[in-house]
Amino acid sequence: MSFKGLQPILYGGREVWPLVEGGKGVAATNHASSGAWAAAGGIGTVSAVNADSYDPEGKIVPQLYHELTRQGRHEELIRYAIDGAVEQVKRAYDIASGRGAININVLWEMGGAQQVLEGVLERTKGLVTGVTCGAGMPYKLSEIAARFNVHYLPIVSSGRAFRALWKRAYHKVAELMAAVVYEDPWLAGGHNGLSNAEDPTKPQDPYPRVKQLRETMRAEGVPDTVPIVMAGGVWFLREWENWIDNPELGAILFQFGTRPLLTEESPIPQAWKDHLRTIEPGDVLLHKFSPTGFYSSAVKNPFLMSLVARSERQIPYSKVEAGDHTVQLDVGVKGKNFWVTPCDRARAHQWVNEGFVEALRTPDDTVIFVSKAEREEIRKDQADCMGCLSHCGFSSWKDHDDWTTGRMADPRSFCIQKSLQNIAHGGDINENLMFAGHAAYRFKQDPFYSNNFTPTVKQLVDRILTGD
Numbered sequence: 001m002s003f004k005g006l007q008p009i010l011y012g013g014r015e016v017w018p019l020v021e022g023g024k025g026v027a028a029t030n031h032a033s034s035g036a037w038a039a040a041g042g043i044g045t046v047s048a049v050n051a052d053s054y055d056p057e058g059k060i061v062p063q064l065y066h067e068l069t070r071q072g073r074h075e076e077l078i079r080y081a082i083d084g085a086v087e088q089v090k091r092a093y094d095i096a097s098g099r100g101a102i103n104i105n106v107l108w109e110m111g112g113a114q115q116v117l118e119g120v121l122e123r124t125k126g127l128v129t130g131v132t133c134g135a136g137m138p139y140k141l142s143e144i145a146a147r148f149n150v151h152y153l154p155i156v157s158s159g160r161a162f163r164a165l166w167k168r169a170y171h172k173v174a175e176l177m178a179a180v181v182y183e184d185p186w187l188a189g190g191h192n193g194l195s196n197a198e199d200p201t202k203p204q205d206p207y208p209r210v211k212q213l214r215e216t217m218r219a220e221g222v223p224d225t226v227p228i229v230m231a232g233g234v235w236f237l238r239e240w241e242n243w244i245d246n247p248e249l250g251a252i253l254f255q256f257g258t259r260p261l262l263t264e265e266s267p268i269p270q271a272w273k274d275h276l277r278t279i280e281p282g283d284v285l286l287h288k289f290s291p292t293g294f295y296s297s298a299v300k301n302p303f304l305m306s307l308v309a310r311s312e313r314q315i316p317y318s319k320v321e322a323g324d325h326t327v328q329l330d331v332g333v334k335g336k337n338f339w340v341t342p343c344d345r346a347r348a349h350q351w352v353n354e355g356f357v358e359a360l361r362t363p364d365d366t367v368i369f370v371s372k373a374e375r376e377e378i379r380k381d382q383a384d385c386m387g388c389l390s391h392c393g394f395s396s397w398k399d400h401d402d403w404t405t406g407r408m409a410d411p412r413s414f415c416i417q418k419s420l421q422n423i424a425h426g427g428d429i430n431e432n433l434m435f436a437g438h439a440a441y442r443f444k445q446d447p448f449y450s451n452n453f454t455p456t457v458k459q460l461v462d463r464i465l466t467g468d
Helices: 031-039 070-096 113-123 141-148 159-168 170-176 206-219 237-243 270-276 302-312 342-353 372-383 416-424 447-452 457-465
Strands: 009-011 014-016 019-021 043-047 101-107 130-134 151-156 180-183 190-192 228-231 252-256 284-287 295-299 314-316 358-361 366-370
Touching: 019 031, 019 457, 031 043, 031 070, 031 101, 031 457, 043 070, 070 101, 070 113, 101 113, 113 130, 113 141, 130 141, 130 180, 141 151, 141 170, 151 159, 151 170, 159 170, 159 206, 180 206, 206 228, 237 252, 284 302, 302 314, 302 366, 314 342, 342 366, 358 372, 366 372
Parallel strands: 019 043, 019 252, 043 101, 101 130, 130 151, 151 180, 180 228, 228 252
Antiparallel strands: 009 014, 190 295, 284 295, 314 366, 358 366
């Protein structure tokens, strides 16, 4: 018996529960978890963001890059991405055994997104029911969906973003838009769609925002039978009781991104799973260090706190004496064209005394102070860039035209590809980015997980369907 008479929906010609597994990029969601979610009757989501491939013995193929140029490594990356996602989709489909549905998730801001998506859909015909896509404005998503006859589910954080997508492109392929995913910018894990007008420190109640999204959809002629998927902060369905069968909101589905991390089938390493049980409220930070330029949410750990500290060791400078910039910076930099305030120069001396002896310029006419080891790592990671994003603030890479963003590489950021590959494949959870939604503290509070219990995906879906 499901919570509050929650009813299955028809999706891709099949009855499925209105429960969507969030697709977590770079190997945090794979065939095992998404195939099991579909087998339990829900909509499983394979991440098509640098997914793993396997050798003939079933071992994960390390994604090593051999080309000497960034463009060359970018082509290697696209091949890895297509091969990996195809492999994951096929395996997930086999596990699902005709139950539920398999979606794939792509980030529009990933390098070569269109090429990857087309390459995957070309080789998985009949296996993928729909494509979820966010992180950017994926105008071409509907056109690609039409070419391969799959559903598409755009991810937005506001009615305004949906209207722009609909008016420019989606109204032409209305029949294949299966749902619109509302991803709450303050609660969801991973990259978040906060606009410049929204305050990252002041979360807004999702209900009025989703109501406004539905009103926008209605104004554009989208029927109420096209569901909105509530994503971000969803834990117990009983907490969303007034959203179900609510005429103001129309049809609603629920997406679970964080909860499936702690399951038997979840591919993340055991250390990451163990850490999820220890998270307290406030331990997930909405931060601006991602090289995408988007806000993103990750667990506070030494890696993330070192990025916070790096940006705090930052001072503005002028190339000539001007205003309050009356003294020359005499530590950490070569040359004399760094004019700063006397107070900032004193701070710089203090940082150098603490071992942060190298000053690196940022694109915003500031310098940050880092240790020699940090400087070497930053420079190596920038040089090794393989073009995993369409625009990368950290390395200045752009995946088209002249291959550069035209801005100086920003040392306040980091190589996201390296860090996410590391943590997904057993790297130190303290020294890499650990994505999670802001409700992750609930693992520690929810009695379902007491005594170190780790459910199977089927047990989790059954539990969710009770309202818990």
